Amino acid sequence: MRVLLCCAGGLSSSILMKKMQTWAASHGEELEIVAVGTGEAQERWQEGWDCVLVAPQASYRMDDMKKEIQIPMAAVPSLDYAIGNAENVMKLAHELCGK
Numbered sequence: 001m002r003v004l005l006c007c008a009g010g011l012s013s014s015i016l017m018k019k020m021q022t023w024a025a026s027h028g029e030e031l032e033i034v035a036v037g038t039g040e041a042q043e044r045w046q047e048g049w050d051c052v053l054v055a056p057q058a059s060y061r062m063d064d065m066k067k068e069i070q071i072p073m074a075a076v077p078s079l080d081y082a083i084g085n086a087e088n089v090m091k092l093a094h095e096l097c098g099k
Contacts, residue, residue: 002048003033003093005076006041007055016055016076016084020093023086031090038065045069051096053089056081072096 005020007013013035024031036044038061041052045068052073054062059075066073074096080088 001029001031001093001097001099002050003031004036004041004044004049004052005033005055006036006038006052006058008058009037011035012057013055016081016086016089019084019086020089023090029090041065042068045071051093053093053096 003020005013005017017033017035020033021031034044038054038058041054042065045052049071051071052065052069054065054073054075056075056078062073062075074092076089076092079085080092
C-alpha cells in the first residue's frame, strides 16, 4: 500500500509515519509512506499513491485538495494523530484503499 501522509508542512506527520512503518513491518505488511505538506500532496498524488491521509491540523484544506486530488482521502482522527495510534490510522488507510 502506498500512502501520502500530509500535514501543514510535512514535519509533524513524520512521527506518525515512522510509527505506521513499524506497525506495518511487525504485521508483515508492505507499506510505502511519505510525509509531505498539503501543497506537495497536491503535486505528487498522481505518482501511483493509493490514498492521502490528512493530519487534523490541515483538514481544513481538504475541500480545496479534493478539487485536485483524485484518489481516496480522509482526515486522521485527532486523538489517533496526537497519540500516534498507528493501528487505527492503518485501519483508516485500509478502508480508504479497499483492503
